[in-house]
Amino acid sequence: xxxxxxxxxxxxxxxxxxxxxxxxxxxxxxxxxxxxxxxxxxxxxxxxxxxxxxxxxxxxxxxxxxxxxxxxxxxxxxxxxxxxxxxxxxxxxxxxxxxxxxxxxxxxxxxxxxxxxxxxxxxxxxxxxxxxxxxxxxxxxxxxxxxxxxxxxxxxxxxxxxxxxxxxxxxxxxxxxxxxxxxxxxxxxxxxxxxxxxxxxxxxxxxxxxxxxxxxxxxxxxxxxxxxxxxxxxxxxxxxxxxxxxxxxxxxxxxxxxxxxxxxxxxxxxxxxxxxxxxxxxxxxxxxxxxx
Amino acid sequence: xxxxxxxxxxxxxxxxxxxxxxxxxxxxxxxxxxxxxxxxxxxxxxxxxxxxxxxxxxxxxxxxxxxxxxxxxxxxxxxxxxxxxxxxxxxxxxxxxxxxxxxxxxxxxxxxxxxxxxxxxxxxxxxxxxxxxxxxxxxxxxxxxxxxxxxxxxxxxxxxxxxxxxxxxxxxxxxxxxxxxxxxxxxxxxxxxxxxxxxxxxxxxxxxxxxxxxxxxxxxxxxxxxxxxxxxxxxxxxxxxxxxxxxxxxxxxxxxxxxxxxxxxxxxxxxxxxxx
Numbered sequence: 161x162x163x164x165x166x167x168x169x170x171x172x173x174x175x176x177x178x179x180x181x182x183x184x185x186x187x188x189x190x191x192x193x194x195x196x197x198x199x200x201x202x203x204x205x206x207x208x209x210x211x212x213x214x215x216x217x218x219x220x221x222x223x224x225x226x227x228x229x230x231x232x233x234x235x236x237x238x239x240x241x242x243x244x245x246x247x248x249x250x251x252x253x254x255x256x257x258x259x260x261x262x263x264x265x266x267x268x269x270x271x272x273x274x275x276x277x278x279x280x281x282x283x284x285x286x287x288x289x290x291x292x293x294x295x296x297x298x299x300x301x302x303x304x305x306x307x308x309x310x311x312x313x314x315x316x317x318x319x320x321x322x323x324x325x326x327x328x329x330x331x332x333x334x335x336x337x338x339x340x341x342x343x344x345x346x347x348x349x350x351x352x353x354x355x356x357x358x359x360x361x362x363x364x365x366x367x368x369x370x371x372x373x374x375x376x377x378x379x380x381x382x383x384x385x386x387x388x389x390x391x392x393x394x395x396x397x398x399x400x401x402x403x404x405x406x407x408x409x410x411x412x413x414x415x416x417x418x419x420x421x422x423x424x425x426x427x428x429x430x431x432x433x434x435x436x437x438x439x440x441x442x443x444x445x446x447x448x449x450x451x452x
Numbered sequence: 453x454x455x456x457x458x459x460x461x462x463x464x465x466x467x468x469x470x471x472x473x474x475x476x477x478x479x480x481x482x483x484x485x486x487x488x489x490x491x492x493x494x495x496x497x498x499x500x501x502x503x504x505x506x507x508x509x510x511x512x513x514x515x516x517x518x519x520x521x522x523x524x525x526x527x528x529x530x531x532x533x534x535x536x537x538x539x540x541x542x543x544x545x546x547x548x549x550x551x552x553x554x555x556x557x558x559x560x561x562x563x564x565x566x567x568x569x570x571x572x573x574x575x576x577x578x579x580x581x582x583x584x585x586x587x588x589x590x591x592x593x594x595x596x597x598x599x600x601x602x603x604x605x606x607x608x609x610x611x612x613x614x615x616x617x618x619x620x621x622x623x624x625x626x627x628x629x630x631x632x633x634x635x636x637x638x639x640x641x642x643x644x645x646x647x648x649x650x651x652x653x654x655x656x657x658x659x660x661x662x663x664x665x666x667x668x669x670x671x672x673x674x675x676x677x678x679x680x681x682x683x684x685x686x687x688x689x690x691x692x693x694x695x696x697x698x699x700x701x702x703x704x705x706x707x708x709x710x711x712x713x714x715x716x717x718x719x720x721x722x723x724x725x726x727x728x
Contacts, residue, residue: 179634184541191537192549194530198602199555202567205577209570248476255469267473269717273481276713278663279561280683281702284690285484288491293695295487320480342463352464374557381560383666388687401562401666408566408670417570420563427558434558435551 206424210417221418226394230403231422233311237399238379241318245375246368249326253364254356257334258342268331274323283317283388290316309391314399317385322378326371333367334360336445366444370437377430381423485706492703495696503700511677512685513704519593519681520661523600528654531608532646538609539616553610556603561666568599569670591673596681599667604657611653615646615723648723655719659712663705 179187211218221227252271256264274282289295290307300307307313341363345355361368383401391397394406400423407416492500503509537543538550556564572579572589579590589595619642627637665683673679682705689698 187533188537188541188543191530191534194534195549195552198605199552201577202564202571202602203555203559205567205571206563209567248473251469252473252477255466255473258463259466259470261470267477269713270477270481272713273485276659276663276709277485278665278683278705278709280665280686281488281663281705281709284686284698284702285488287690288487288695288699289484320484323480339463346462346464355463377558377560381563383560383562383565384664384683387665388690401560404562404566405670408569413570416566420566423560423563427555427560427563430558431551431554434554 203424206417206421209413210421212417213414217414218418218421221412221415222422224415226398227400227403227415227419229396230398230400230419233314233396233398234380234400236311237315237318238376240315241322241379242372242376244319245322246326246372248323249330249371250368252327253330253334254360256331257337258339268328271324271327274320275328279321279382279384280388282320283385286313286317286320286389308389309393310397313389314386314397317389318379318382321382321385322375325375325378326368329371329374330364330367333364333441337363363444366437366440370434370441373430373433373437377426380426488699488703488706491695491699495700499696500700503697504704508676508680509682509685509701512680512682515593515596515679516662516682517708519596519600520658523597523604523661524654524658526597526601527604527608527657528650531605531653531657532612532650535609535612535616539613553606556605561603561664562670564602564667565599565670568595568602568667572598572671590671591679593672593679595671595673596668596679599671600661600664603664603667604661607657607660608650608653611649611656612646615649619645648719652716652719652723655712655716659709659716662712663709 178184256267287294287308290300290313291297292301292308294308307316341359342355345359346352350358380399381401382399383405386399387402387405390399390402392402392406394403398406400419404416404420404423407413407419495503534553538546538553569590571577572582572595574580574583574590576590582589587594589598623641624637627641628634632640663683665681665687668681669684672681672684674681674684676685682701686698686701686705689695689701
C-alpha cells in the first residue's frame, strides 16, 4: 500500500534512494492530516451545516425570492464576463504566442496585473471612475445612468478580476504549439479565419475549457470587489456571495450554508472539469512531442 | 511595432489582434488602476502621510502583513511536504488529494470565510474542542492566519510539484554512491533544487494572503488595532465617505502588490535558470 517509485535491482528494492518505511508512513500521515484539517473538513462543514435543519428547509432557503434574484444576478454576471474575457484571451494569446515583438513580456505582466491586485482595490478603482465623486460621476448623474451600486458596476468589477484567466492559460499553450501548423495551412490556401477555426482552435480547445471554467468559478464567486461596487440592496444588487454574507450576518446559518452549498458544488464541478482538461492538455502535448 | 511582427511571420491578424489587446487592457485594467494614482496625487504629502501612517492603519498593516508572512511560512513547510508525498509516494486516494489541493482556488472566498468562521467558533466542530483548552481561533489574529493558510495552500504545492517530478533519480543515486545518507542527499541535493520553487510559492501565497478579503473577515474579529485587516479598513473608510483616506491606503496596498509581483517574476526567472 505505501509503495514508492523506488528502484529494483534483481527484484530487490534499492533502499538508498528511498526513505525508510517509518519515515514514509509519518510523512504521508502528516500530509493527509494537514489536507483533512484544512481542506476536507471545511468542505464537509458546508454541506453538513446546509442540511442542518433538514432537506425541506434547505430547498426552502434556495427558493427565497432574494436568493433567487441573487442567483439570477450571479448567472447574468458570469454570462457577461466569461465570453468577453474569453474573446480577449484568444485574441491576446494569438498576438502574443504566434508573433515576436518587443515588449512582449511587459504585455504579459500587464495582463497578469489583476491577479496581484487585492479584490477590494479592484472594486475601489471602478468607484473612483464611475462613482458620484469619480471622473465620470457628474456626467453619469446628468444622464441618469447608474453604474456603481447597480448591476453594470458589478459586471465591470467582475470583468476586471477575471480578466487574465483565459489569456494566461492560452499563452503558454499556444507558444508551446508553435506556428508550424498555421503556416502550413496558409501555404495551402486557407484564409486567416479558416486557419484559426480549423487548425488553431482544435489544438487549444482544452486550454480554452480550462480557462473558461476557472474564469467562471471566479466570476460567480467574487466577493471583495463586488462588495465594494454593489449597493448591497437585497433583491436587486446582490450576488450569491453577497447574499451568503447577509444571511450569515443575520444568524440564518442554515440558510447561509444552503446558498453557500451551491457555490461549493460549483467548486467541485470546477475541480472535476479542471482535472479532466489538464489531463487532456498533457495528453495532447505528449502526442505533439512524440511526433517531433 | 506592427511591421516587426509581420516581418518574421506570414500569419495574419497581428495588427488588429495586438491593437485590440492593448485597447481592452487599457480600458479595463490600466486606466482604472491609474485613477487610483491620480486620485492619491490630489492629496498633499502631509495628508497622504496622515492617511497611511495613522496608528489604526499601521496596526492593520502589522496584522495583515504579519499574519500573511506566518501563513505563507506554514504553507511553505506543508506545501513541500504535500508535494513530496504526492510526487514520490503511492497511496490510496492520491489522485483525489491531488485534485483537492486546488480547492482554495475554486471555492469562493465568502464560502470559505463563513465555513472557517463557523468551524472555529466556540461551538463549532473544532472551536468546541480548542477553546476550552485556551486556544481561541475565531475572532482573533490566529483566525486570520488560519484563513490565510487555507487560501495560500495550493501555491507552494503547485510550484514545487513540477520541480520534484522532473528531478533526475540519477542525481540522487550518484549522491548515494558517493556515500551520502538519505538525509544528506535531501539537504544537499534535492532541497537546493527545490528552493527557487519554494520561494516562488511562498511569495505567491504571501501576495494572495495580503490582498484577501472574503475568506478573512468572517473569522477575524475585525477589531481596530487588534484584528482588523487592511482591505477591511479600506472598505470602512469608503463607507464613511473618506474617499481620500481609502484611496491613499489602497495605493499603499497596490504598490506592495506590484513589488511582490516584481519579486515573483524575478524568482521565476531564477528558477528557470536552474531548470535548464
